[in-house]
Every structure is written in structure tokens, then in C-alpha cells.
Amino acid sequence: MTTSAISAGPASTAEALPAISLRGLGKSFGNVHAVHELDLEIRQGEFFSLLGPSGSGKTTVLRLIAGFELPTTGTIRLGGTDVTRSAPFERNVNTVFQDYALFPHLTVAKNVEYGLKLHGVPTAERKARVAEALEMIRLPQIADRLPSQLSGGQRQRVALARALVLRPEVLLLDEPLGALDKQLREQMQIELKQIQREVGITFVFVTHDQEEALTLSDRVAVFNEGKIQQVGSPEDLYQRPATEFVAGFLGSTNLLEGRLAAAITGSDALSSLRPERVRVGAPAAHERGVAGLVSESVFTGPGRRLVVAPDGFPEHTLLAEVPHGAPGSTLQRGERVQLAWPADAVYTVPRD
Amino acid sequence: MRFSSLSKNTLRALTALIMAAVYVPLALVIMNSFNAATSSTFPVQEFSTKWWVAAWHNEGVREALWTSVKVAFWATLIALILGSMVAFALARYRFFGRNTVNLLVVLPIALPGIVTGVAFSNTFKNVFEPLGINLGLFSIIVGHATFCIVMVFNNVQARLGQMNRGLEEAAMDMGANVFRTFFQVTFPGFRAAFVAGALLAFALSFDEVVVTTFTAAPGTETLPIWIYNNMARPNQAPVVNVIAAVLIIVSMIPVYLSQRLTGADQLERKASKQKQAA
Numbered sequence: 215m216t217t218s219a220i221s222a223g224p225a226s227t228a229e230a231l232p233a234i235s236l237r238g239l240g241k242s243f244g245n246v247h248a249v250h251e252l253d254l255e256i257r258q259g260e261f262f263s264l265l266g267p268s269g270s271g272k273t274t275v276l277r278l279i280a281g282f283e284l285p286t287t288g289t290i291r292l293g294g295t296d297v298t299r300s301a302p303f304e305r306n307v308n309t310v311f312q313d314y315a316l317f318p319h320l321t322v323a324k325n326v327e328y329g330l331k332l333h334g335v336p337t338a339e340r341k342a343r344v345a346e347a348l349e350m351i352r353l354p355q356i357a358d359r360l361p362s363q364l365s366g367g368q369r370q371r372v373a374l375a376r377a378l379v380l381r382p383e384v385l386l387l388d389e390p391l392g393a394l395d396k397q398l399r400e401q402m403q404i405e406l407k408q409i410q411r412e413v414g415i416t417f418v419f420v421t422h423d424q425e426e427a428l429t430l431s432d433r434v435a436v437f438n439e440g441k442i443q444q445v446g447s448p449e450d451l452y453q454r455p456a457t458e459f460v461a462g463f464l465g466s467t468n469l470l471e472g473r474l475a476a477a478i479t480g481s482d483a484l485s486s487l488r489p490e491r492v493r494v495g496a497p498a499a500h501e502r503g504v505a506g507l508v509s510e511s512v513f514t515g516p517g518r519r520l521v522v523a524p525d526g527f528p529e530h531t532l533l534a535e536v537p538h539g540a541p542g543s544t545l546q547r548g549e550r551v552q553l554a555w556p557a558d559a560v561y562t563v564p565r566d
Numbered sequence: 567m568r569f570s571s572l573s574k575n576t577l578r579a580l581t582a583l584i585m586a587a588v589y590v591p592l593a594l595v596i597m598n599s600f601n602a603a604t605s606s607t608f609p610v611q612e613f614s615t616k617w618w619v620a621a622w623h624n625e626g627v628r629e630a631l632w633t634s635v636k637v638a639f640w641a642t643l644i645a646l647i648l649g650s651m652v653a654f655a656l657a658r659y660r661f662f663g664r665n666t667v668n669l670l671v672v673l674p675i676a677l678p679g680i681v682t683g684v685a686f687s688n689t690f691k692n693v694f695e696p697l698g699i700n701l702g703l704f705s706i707i708v709g710h711a712t713f714c715i716v717m718v719f720n721n722v723q724a725r726l727g728q729m730n731r732g733l734e735e736a737a738m739d740m741g742a743n744v745f746r747t748f749f750q751v752t753f754p755g756f757r758a759a760f761v762a763g764a765l766l767a768f769a770l771s772f773d774e775v776v777v778t779t780f781t782a783a784p785g786t787e788t789l790p791i792w793i794y795n796n797m798a799r800p801n802q803a804p805v806v807n808v809i810a811a812v813l814i815i816v817s818m819i820p821v822y823l824s825q826r827l828t829g830a831d832q833l834e835r836k837a838s839k840q841k842q843a844a
Contacts, residue, residue: 280735280739281738282735282738301738301743301744302735302738302739303738303739303740303741303742303743307739308739308740309735309736309739311732311735311736313730313732315730315732315733315735315736316736317733317736317737317751318733319754328737328740329740329741332740332741332742332746333741376740377739377740380740380741
């Protein structure tokens with residue numbers, strides 16, 4: 215696979231500058247604040263995800279960077295250059311759209327070639343770069359097909375090739391895998407990550423799928439209600455959530471509070487305990503635990519999910535993910551159970 | 567909904583009857599245009615193309631045809647420009663009075679032609695004539711443009727509503743400026759609706775009588791007005807049949823083409839939607 219023509223140029227002084235720098239960026243539609251004033255820096259060559267539920271402002275931030283919307287407040291810098299008021303065609307960024315937005319009347323090759331033509335690239339070089347881009351997405355054989363003759367996954371890749379062939383400073387991806395089924399989505403995640411590593415271009419990836427964001431990203435910004443909740447590596451976000459929202463949004467967790475938290479952790483501060491760190495059995499020396507009654511028992515494939523009502527706390531439930539074959543993996547509803555977890559599995563979460 | 571075979575057959579018979587009521591007289595006109603006799607007869611004793619030849623050489627007919635073509639052309643051109651622009655404004659932007667403008671644009675098609683005609687006639691006589699602008703070709707064109715705009719507007723606006731705005735954003739994203747985006751992406755997207763609207767507008771203007779009667783100066787005749795004025799003259803009657811036959815054909819072709827255009831458009835969209843769903 216050859217990607218030399220598509221990868222970013224050699225390291226230069228721009229390396230030190232952030233690829234994207236947002237300062238006090240805000241956007242209102244009428245009375246609705248889609249994005250509250252936010253600051254964010256995205257590094258060169260980073261795979262950066264904007265993660266959040268729908269309506270959290272993540273797509274608006276992407277569209278502001280692309281230039282499809284003008285911000286109400288703040289500035290946008292690309293590689294140090296202020297592009298806040300520039301038109302989309304004046305910015306060296308390209309977008310992979312959620313619905314791909316391939317031109318229906320142009321063949322795949324013509325779709326990929328379109329931007330090169332606009333930039334006045336000579337015919338011979340154009341042909342070579344189109345061929346190379348189709349090679350990169352492993353679809354050289356579909357060059358002469360129309361978008362309507364492609365599968366969803368193929369369209370997704372063509373959209374990626376069309377954006378990358380222009381060698382942008384930054385590639386913006388708006389929920390690009392949202393329309394694909396689960397299997398294809400997971401396959402495309404791996405391919406996306408590989409392509410990003412090969413071309414070395416900064417990727418800004420919008421998604422509402424926390425698993426996808428954790429799998430793909432170098433760093434993630436978690437959005438809620440137009441504000442950034444936390445920016446950090448996937449490990450940071452998962453293990454040290456800065457807010458109650460982040461703790462609840464990334465993966466499933468047991469949020470403990472009140473009397474139960476006091477009984478288990480000795481403090482009534484809000485704390486989080488991931489279900490996969492809970493095991494069935496008597497607590498060892500370094501562990502803590504609780505006894506209870508299994509109120510639901512669900513087979514999940516890789517194991518069994520137990521919903522446990524702890525003794526003395528009938529209003530609370532604890533989730534435990536028990537791997538197949540581990541102790542307790544055959545427990546049924548109504549059985550007694552003893553749960554245990556390492557003391558360091560419980561951490562306090564700042565309240566929102 | 568399912569029908570019994572009795573009601574099915576009744577509906578079939580009714581449909582046939584109604585179709586016959588509409589199209590048999592038209593067929594008679596076309597047949598009589600090939601009738602060698604001077605007065606319309608049924609059944610036709612002898613077929614001939616002599617009245618077609620006579621019509622071709624008739625000065626009045628030629629002049630009226632030329633007038634009709636000029637009127638339809640200019641009215642359609644005005645309708646294309648103004649209709650598309652209004653369609654864009656209403657489909658793409660939200661502004662105060664948007665629904666009112668929408669209603670005002672569509673209203674002329676619902677207004678009785680006689681009202682439009684009288685209104686134009688009065689306006690021209692009372693306002694424009696003192697300014698030196700008399701009834702004539704210009705006033706007919708303006709009168710026709712009022713309802714021709716609706717044809718273009720309706721077609722273009724409907725298409726714009728269904729268009730994928732993402733395509734325009736994609737073009738801009740890849741470096742196309744506003745003009746390139748419009749001519750390479752936006753216009754091809756609604757071209758079929760644009761042409762369909764133009765064809766309908768042309769057909770509508772070409773056979774319009776009522777508004778024309780009120781806005782034409784005494785000497786100006788469009789083809790339908792020429793027919794109206796010559797119908798009662800016995801020696802012109804066979805030529806009238808020929809002209810009527812021509813009008814039928816000239817009106818049907820644009821309507822057929824515009825249906826094909828918008829139909830093809832919808833088929834294409836349906837096909838791509840099904841593909842996406844699959």
C-alpha cells in the first residue's frame with residue numbers, strides 16, 4: 215500500500231503549533247446555545263474525538279471548524295492561522311460527511327477527482343493521485359461505478375478517499391460509521407485507525423458511541439449540553455472521570471451514593487465502581503464486599519450480568535459483569551450472592 | 567382497499583366513459599382537419615391534407631403563430647428567472663412574511679383568468695397608457711408571466727426541498743467557490759424541475775385565451791385568439807380545425823416531456839433510496 219502522496223509533508227516549524235486551536239468559541243441559533251464558549255487545542259497528527267450524546271454540540275463544533283457555520287463568539291486557528299471568518303473553500307480541512315454526500319451523478323473516480331480539479335492539479339498527477347487514493351481504501355476496482363451502485367461500507371470509504379486525496383491539514387469526520395451495521399463498523403474502525411497512522415494527518419472524529427471513541431482516539435473531548443466536560447486520553451476518561459456525566463456516559467458503572475456509599479467506602483461522597491471489577495466470592499484482605507440477592511441474571515455472550523440488591527439497601531442495585539466460567543457465572547435470579555472488589559476499584563467522582 | 571369485481575367493472579366503465587368524453591371531441595377535431603369537405607361532417611367522406619396546406623399559407627395564421635411563440639417565450643423566460651429566485655428564497659431562507667409571499671406567488675393560478683384579465687386591462691388603460699405604454703405584446707407577456715411563474719416556482723421549490731444540502735457543503739469543502747458550487751452542484755440538482763417548469767409554463771401560455779383577450783390590443787392575435795375570431799367564419803372553419811389540431815399537439819408535447827423529466831427524477835431518487843436501505 216502506498217500513501218506517500220497523501221501523507222503530510224515533512225516535519226516543519228508548524229509541528230510545534232497545535233493543528234487546531236479554539237478560543238472562546240461559541241455558537242447560538244436564535245436563543246439556543248448550541249456551543250457555550252469553549253477552549254480546545256488539538257495536536258498535530260492526533261486522532262481526536264468529540265464524544266457526546268446527540269444535541270451536545272459536538273457536530274456544531276465540527277461544522278464551525280469546517281466553516282459551514284460562523285461562530286457567534288471566539289476564534290478558530292488552523293496551524294496558527296486565524297480562519298474564523300474564512301469560507302469553507304478557503305480552509306485547508308476536508309470533511310467526511312455523515313451521509314457521505316457523494317455526488318450521485320459522478321462516478322467514484324470523478325468524485326475523488328473533483329477537488330483536485332478545483333485546485334488545478336494537472337491531469338496526469340490527478341489520475342495518479344485518484345488511483346493511489348482508491349488503492350489506499352482497497353477499492354481500485356470500483357472506480358467507474360456510480361455511488362448508487364455501492365454498498366454503505368464502500369461509500370464510506372470513497373468519502374474518505376475523496377477527502378484525503380486533497381492532503382488536508384486536518385480531516386473532519388462527522389459520525390462516519392453511524393450508518394453501518396455493527397460488524398462493518400468495527401472493521402472500519404480498525405481501517406480508519408490504520409489509515410490515520412499511515413497518512414499522519416490530524417483526524418477530528420465526531421461520535422456518540424463511547425466505545426468507538428475509546429477504541430480509536432489518542433484523546434477525547436466529552437461534550438454535554440454545549441460544554442466540554444473533560445478532555446483526556448481514553449484511559450483518563452474511563453478510570454478518572456472528572457464529572458458525574460463522564461463517569462455515567464463512558465461505559466456502564468455503579469454510581470454509589472448516600473448510605474450505600476457510606477457503608478461500602480466509608481464516605482458518602484459520590485463514587486464509581488465499574489461492574490467488570492466486581493467478582494463473585496468472599497472479599498480477600500485487600501478487598502471490600504457486600505452480600506445480597508440476585509434480582510436479575512442476564513446472559514450477555516462473553517459472560518453474565520448480575521443485578522444484585524445488597525442486604526440492607528433494598529432501594530439500591532449493584533451491577534456485576536461475571537466472565538464465562540468464573541465463580542458465579544451460573545447464578546440465577548433469587549439466589550444469594552457474595553460480591554467482592556479491590557479497594558482501589560472504587561473512586562470518588564466530583565458531582566456535576 | 568379492495569373492490570368487488572362488480573364495482574371494479576363499474577369503475578372501469580366510468581373511467582372509459584369520462585376519458586371518451588374528453589378525448590373523442592379532440593380526436594374529431596384532428597380527423598376533421600384531414601376532411602376534404604369545407605364543412606365538418608361525420609363520417610368523413612374523403613381525406614385530404616389540403617387544409618393543412620391552406621393553413622400553412624394563411625398569413626393570419628402565420629402571424630398569430632409567431633405572436634404566440636414570442637409571448638410564450640418571453641413569459642417563460644420571465645417566469646424562469648423570477649420563479650426560480652422566489653423558489654430559492656422560500657426554500658432556503660426563513661424570514662418575516664415567508665408564508666404570505668408563498669401564497670401571493672401561487673395565487674394567480676387560482677384566480678379566475680377573467681379577474682386577472684380585467685385587472686391588467688384596467689391597470690394598463692388607467693396607469694400605463696397615460697405614461698405612453700399601450701396594450702400590446704408587452705401587456706400580454708406580463709399577463710401570462712403571472713401564472714407562468716407559478717409553474718416554475720412550484721416545480722423548483724418542490725425539488726429544492728428534497729435536495730441534499732450536504733452535496734453543496736461537500737463541494738465547498740473540496741474548494742469550490744459559491745459560483746462553481748451553484749453551477750456544478752446546485753443547478754444540476756434542480757435542472758429537471760427547472761426544465762419541466764419551463765415546458766409547462768410555455769404550454770400554458772401558448773393556449774391561454776382569457777387573460778390574452780383582455781391584455782391584447784385590438785390588432786394583436788395569438789393563435790388561440792385567432793381561432794376564436796375565425797371559428798364562426800364558414801370559409802375559415804377547416805383551417806380552424808387544422809390550427810386546433812396543431813395546438814393540441816403543441817400543448818401535449820411539453821406536458822408529456824415535463825412529466826417524463828420529473829418522473830425520471832423521482833425514479834432515480836427512489837432507486838438510490840432503495841439502494842441505501844438495502
